[in-house]
Amino acid sequence: DTGVSQDPRHKITKRGQNVTFRCDPISEHNRLYWYRQTLGQGPEFLTYFQNEAQLEKSRLLSDRFSAERPKGSFSTLEIQRTEQGDSAMYLCASSFTGATEAFFGQGTRLTVV
């Protein structure tokens, strides 16, 4: 297992376009988290899954954002009608439930032009 992987690493899109990111967690990790990080700030929580169930969503996750984890393995994060303010690093992490180690992906850097 090579850890948490995210695809793509970089994405440049025009305002108004839809984008989709993928996160492959560490095998058998039941928790998967999505975070957004803007320059100079710490990551902000977007949503997390336990297996395929989306347990919590941040108010930051507007109607234009949707996340899925259909089989409890990989997850996708889609942003519809992108805006310039969506430009950020989108980070994925996975862990087991409880006080266990968490592992982060390299992130997907989104630039909306």
Added chain:
Amino acid sequence: KNEVEQSPQNLTAQEGEFITINCSYSVGISALHWLQQHPGGGIVSLFMLSSGKKKHGRLIATINIQEKHSSLHITASHPRDSAVYICAVRVNQFYFGTGTSLTVIP
């Protein structure tokens, strides 16, 4: 109000100096994590703490659950330690501090 507060925000040190980064949090937690983030965005987990103290090489992390405070120490700092260090606490999901940007000058 942020659930996790870190200090300092920026830190410049001479190579060899002892460095301390502090983290205070306001929520009940199951664990506290110290993370390292290099330019380019990748985050590496350095420590996970539920109590006490952990040491890995030149890095030492301590936590005081009663005071809701943790510190990350770097002994004999080196330019390769230059990175952003982020404190994160875990309830169900993670709450992150804004990070401490460390620059170690040769």
